[in-house]
Amino acid sequence: MGYALDEDKTKAALVASGIISEKLLDELEKTALVQEAIGDHYDISEIRGGKLAVKQRKSSGNSNKRDNLNALLMAIDTEMNGPIVNQRPGMAEGEQGPIPESKGDRQTRMALTDMLSDGAISELAKPGLRGDAMAGMPKEQRLNRAVGYGMKLNNGYDHLTGSRLTMGLDGGHIFPHNNYPTLSTADFNIAPENKYVNRAKGDREGAALISSLTNSFKKKFGPASKAGPVSYSAMPNLWNIGRGFD
Secondary structure (H helix, E strand, O other), X not given: OOOOOOHHHHHXXXXXXXXXXXXXXXXXXXXXXXXXXXXXXXXXXXXXXHOEEEEEOOOOOOOOOHHHHHHHHHHHHHXXXXXXXXXXXXXXXXXXXXXXXXXXXXXXXXXXXHHEOHHHHHHHHOOOOOOOOOOOXXXXXXXXXXXXXXXXXXXXXXXXXXXXOOOOEEEEEOOOOOOOHHHOOOHHHEEEEEHHHHHHXXXXXHHHHHHHHHHHHHHHHHHHHOOOOOOHHHOOOOXXXXXXXX
């Protein structure tokens, strides 16, 4: 007959017996949360003082993988028909007031806040920044940007299009940098974005953006692997614009 392990009692017993200190146990638990949040995209290592360093992983190839193709299709759909993910920032549907933060999200946010080294904070804060924007940025803002970026990675999907955050990512602007320079460093305006979507977007908006995203999709899917033009709706296991996965 098996017995369920009481995690809290086990931790208390380990600390009480001197096998591990409460501080080290807390750091190990927070490190595990950081790894879970950003470990798909960053290598994580411990440095002096118990803080964590991060290094972005390089990605190459895989441009025809389904997640990349769906990211392009979902970006086209979002531009044509509005965000796929229901967007009411800070508001729950039918409610007045902020959406309560879940216990899991709160623990992850605290882990990122407590465990990231200064270098890691800068690494996670820099996506989407231009020029010397980082140099004049107060540490508190860098930390907020870094933690926010880590939390978006932890969600695992683009917060507008709903596409999975896999493969290579860039720091994407919702409102293009050159077109809206005053919003370039705004925290809300930057989020992890599929690199093929980001590079097709550039400073484009509206019809020009749809055309660029469509051309990027065709280059990665069309003539190289299909004979002749194929409508989006005929492609198996891909997002259908206006209909989703059906």
